[in-house]
Amino acid sequence: MSNSAKTGKSTQVSTSTKPKPAPDSSAEAAPVAALQTNVAQAGGDGPRPVIAGPIMRKKELIDTVVERSGIKKKDAKPVIDALLGVLGEALADHRELNLLPFGKFKVINEKDLSNGKMLRVKIRQLQPTDNNGLNDAGSAKL
Incomplete structure (x- = not known):
């Protein structure tokens, strides 16, 4: 008796040369749609991506x-x-700038580069109003 008995399972190897379908634009649009859905569900409180x-x-x-x-x-x-x-x-x-209606600018950090500096700046802009953010005394509200 030999120990090399077949188990009855056969494996088939595909030899067809069908070209793979090209990725369609809906597959690429799916992550964007998911991102937009997630942003909409998150509400307006947090940061949101901008174009x-x-x-x-x-x-x-x-x-x-x-x-x-x-x-x-x-x-x-x-x-x-x-x-x-x-x-x-x-x-x-690294001076803080408060230039209404342009906004309030604050340097968060900096990095020295070979050809200059890179500054990370936080900018806060108020919602536009009829009086451009000035109260009766003429001073800015922030």
Whole structure:
């Protein structure tokens, strides 16, 4: 008698060369839909993901300020350059900025990089109101 008896189970190896179906966009959209559902269920109290808008460069900022204020571009450009310089220096010195309606800025931490610094800044903006967040005395509410 031999010990090599078959058990009756056979294994089949698939030799078909069917191409695998391409992943459809619904499979990729499922995690996004789940994320949106989870955010909606979490309520409005916690942080929520945002979709970043286009980057505003200095040229666009100057053009927008000129359009809104009605002053000439040659007059607005040096003022905006000076303002951006002052804001950059204040953040580099870890100063807290309270500039309504722009918001309240606080440097949380910094990291030295090979080409500069990376600052993590916490920004708090108030909901827009008719009086832009100013009370009767003219001081800001935060």
